Amino acid sequence: MNPTLIHYRTLGAIRPQFFRTYQQNHRLATLELVASKQILHACIPSTQEEDGQPDLGSSSWVASLAIEAIDSRYLLVGSGNGSIQLYDLDETSGEESSHIPTNTRSSGCQVLTPLGDIPNTVGHRYTVADIHWYPMDTGLFTSSSYDTTVKVWDTNTLQTACTFSLDHKVFSHAHSPLGIHSLVAATTSEPLVRLCDLRTGAFSHTLTGHNSQVICSQWSPRDPHLLCTGGADGTVRLWDVRRAAACLRTLDQHNQANDDPLAPTHVAHNASVNGLSFTQDGYQLVTVGSDRRIRLWDVTTGKHLLVNYGTKVPCSRLRKYDVVIPPLADCWPPPVFIPFSKTHEVTGWDLHSGQSLYRLQGAFRPVVCAxxxxxxxxxxxxxxxxxxxVWGPESHGNKALEEEQALADDWSDTD
Structure with a gap:
């Protein structure tokens, strides 16, 4: 931290907003792998198929992550074998484990013990493809799986409160961050978007318009009734769930004018759309597709903003990719992070210029969620x-290693 800046802030010579902006930019600019917060998810070696990828039915690889937005304290982890774990990220009573596999970076890393564990005998039978906290209350969370179900869980008891059976593989689901309604949008391997009502435990209605599987979805952080979905047909659609003709617009990468929201010539990507995310203010949208392109859109006009994100991104077909845009209103330039399994890293770009800013490395095998x-x-x-x-600001460091190094250097000729 800049001591001169702190001095001027103490004297009131600089505005609080400027100080906050400086601090956020500095912390983001110094992201590094935080060894002291490394979390061991499982000690069971994953089985492999002939193509070298984990066996989705039996391994405990990390398939999905969610951190609640109220206190930013509790982490949900969905596994490849259908189990779910709950962690307290502020836990300080963890003990060093002597059972850490040989592929970890430090034999002395501190392992956080899960607060709760839902085994696949109770939870999902197959991969937990997506997991989310209920936006307004940490006492509830939802998960979706390739076993064709969306489950609602009571956090206190880790018991199922409700199960929605969709009869098709579920790729993702989404809550409205505004909490105005209780609808959960679920995307499946059929060309439909199903809206599940948490209040009634039944399906509200179905959105039709996609011509193939629907991979990803997200509600607008600005309009509680605006939903965005991306499908294997290469289209990104905006929906108003209150309307009978719900599809408002289909985004087109060439910005062709057409008043028909279901126009078959409008495609956002030349292959499947694998991930999307609104910016914090809800005015812009980022999409990533298996055509290996990232695109930025103006939500109000539906225009493609033609930002060049550089080299083609390694994105495979028919799997949801997490597009992470930190909600930092005072950060400039705003970053966007996407994990890519082929490069074993999380890559970050400047949202508006497309300049590559981060290559967060440290994983030994493909990274699939963030x-x-x-x-x-x-x-x-x-x-x-x-x-x-975990990647965090440089100031975090590894306190244990720093203290050990300090003790090693603290010696004299009398010792």
């Missing part, structure tokens, strides 16, 4: 190596 911890400027990511890695 989540941002607001207020701490930390990025959590997991993947096939069964670990949850």
């Amino acid at each position: 989540a941002w911890r607001n207020g701490h400027e930390e990025l959590y990511a997991g993947g096939y190596d069964q670990e949850i890695l």
Whole structure:
């Protein structure tokens, strides 16, 4: 931290907003792997198929992550074998484990013990493809799986409160961050978006318009009734769930004018759309597709903003990718992070210029999911190596290693 800046802030010579902006930019600019917060997810070696990828039915690789936005304290982890774990990120009573696998970076890393564990005998039978906290209350969370179900869980008892059976593989689901309604949008391997009502435990209605599987979805942080979905047909659609003709617009990468929201010529990507995310203010949208392109859109006009994000990104087909945009109103330039399994890293870009800013490395195997911890400027990511890695500001450091190094240097000729 800049002592001169702190001095001027103490004297009131600079505005609080300027000081906050400086601090956020500095912390983001110094992101590094935080060894002291490395979380061991599982010690069970994953089985492999002939293609070298984990066996989705039996391994405990990290498939999905979610950090609640109220206190930014509790972490949910969905596994490849269908189990779910709950962690307290502020826990300080963890003990060093002597059972850490040989592929971890430090034999003395502190392992956080899960507060709760839902085994696959109780939870999902297959991969937990997506997991989310209820936006207004940490006493509730939801999960979706390739076993064709969306489950609602009581956090206190870790028991199922409700189960929605969709009869098709579920790729993702989404809550409205505004909490105005209780609808959960679920995307499946059929060309439909199903809206599940948490209040009634039944399906509200179905959105039709996609011509193939629907991979990803997200509600607008500005309009509680505006939903965005991306499908294997290459289209990104905006919906108003209150209307009978719900599809408002289909985004087009060439910005062609057409008043028909279901126009078949409008495509956002030349292949499947694998991930999308609104910015914090809800005015812009980022999408990533298996055509290996990232695109930025103006939500109000539907225009493609033609930002060049450089080299083609390694993105595979028919799997949801987490697009993480930190909710930092005072940060400039605003970053966007996407984990890529082929490069074993999380890559970050300047949202508006497309300049590459980060290549967060440290994973030994593909990284498939990521989540941002607001207020701490930390990025959590997991993947096939069964670990949850943390990147944070340089000031975090590894306190244990620093203290050990200080003691090693504190000697004299009399010792």
